[in-house]
Amino acid sequence: MQQDALFAISNGLYVLSANDNGRYVGSLIDAVSQVAINPNLVVVSCMNNSYTKEVIVKTGECALSILPADINPFVVANFGFQSSKTVDKWKLVKGQEVDGNIYIPNALAKIALKVVDKHVYQSHTLFIAEVKDAFDYVNHEPLTYRMYREGFKNKVMEEFERYRKTGHIPSEINNINQKGEKTMEEKKWTCIVCGYVYDGDVPFEDLPEDWVCPLCGVGKDQFELR
Ligand SMILES: Cc1cc2nc3c(=O)[nH]c(=O)nc-3n(C[C@H](O)[C@H](O)[C@H](O)COP(=O)(O)O)c2cc1C
The missing domain is CATH 2.20.28.10 (Rubrerythrin, domain 2)
Known part of the structure; x- marks a missing residue:
């Protein structure tokens, strides 16, 4: 199968965020790649029906949080299973605000991007973006798309189902401080x-x-x- 063969391409999982006139939006994405170094350019691919994409088209700016392998599954569900058109995702998962962008506090790295070019295809829009800032690098294992497909997805679905039925949001998500560390109450x-x-x-x-x-x-x- 062609799709199985394409799954052999290694992708990580990221939260892509954007600032919609003061309201932050965001989406889970896997289609990210660094494609040049001078300047540092990254390609980000967004589905055309993504609200985050609409905001990036308007503002020309966005930010990436690189997810760690031990990210809480609810974070993935929050950003991947529902749209910012109807949900304030950053109210459910507390973010870290830096220079007009928002990030997952315990991300392995945080990257601020400025769009320099855009290509629109039938299903997706590709943004070519210059790295404005990249910081808070932590040398831990990243969450990959392969891990997601091979087991993590089940946990994400369970957590989302629980949230839909009971409104439960795992407390550890919002008990980390702005640097991604546990608060004293959580220790x-x-x-x-x-x-x-x-x-x-x-x-x-x-x-x-x-x-x-x-x-x-x-x-x-x-x-x-x-
Ligand atoms: C594992 C996984 C990978 C995804 N990869 C992408 C991607 O690369 N690009 C994209 O636009 N959407 C991707 N999505 C879908 C979006 O996360 C999803 O449509 C989200 O609800 C969009 O939210 P928004 O409307 O607030 O932007 C992915 C979803 C999952 C679960």
Whole structure:
């Protein structure tokens, strides 16, 4: 099958965002590639019915967040399974605003783009864009389209189904701060020897001084907030 053969092309997954007169919009995309280095040019391909595409056509600007392999599946569902025409996606997933753009806080890198050329085809519009800024690089594993097809998609669909039925949004998404780090409320006292995470009703600080880790037996001084 031709489509199977084309799946052999390696793509990552990204959140493409744009600023619609003060309201941020965004879409999940896989069709991104760096195609030149002097200047740094990136090609971004948007489906013609994407609202994010409409905004980029108007403003000539957009931004990319490179998704990590351990991204919460709800983030992928939020940006890939519904349209900014009807949903304020950045209200459901808190973003990090930098210079008029918005990013996924724990992205592996954040890239601000200025469109320099555009090609419209029947299904998609290709934007050729110059890199204005690229920052917050983290050397972790990226989420790939292959991972998505081979299992991650099921988690994304489950999470979206749960959201549609109950309105549930996983709390860890919005408990990360603007730098993509966990907030203090989200951090847990963790044993640095064996990794045991304290989850008791008594606040950790109030446990007696001779309290020991139930797994490996070390004292309280071997615990850190992580
Ligand atoms: C795994 C996956 C990959 C996608 N890749 C692209 C893509 O490369 N370009 C695109 O325009 N849409 C892509 N989409 C579809 C958009 O994310 C989707 O149509 C979204 O609802 C558009 O939102 P918008 O109308 O707010 O822009 C992809 C969706 C998924 C689930």
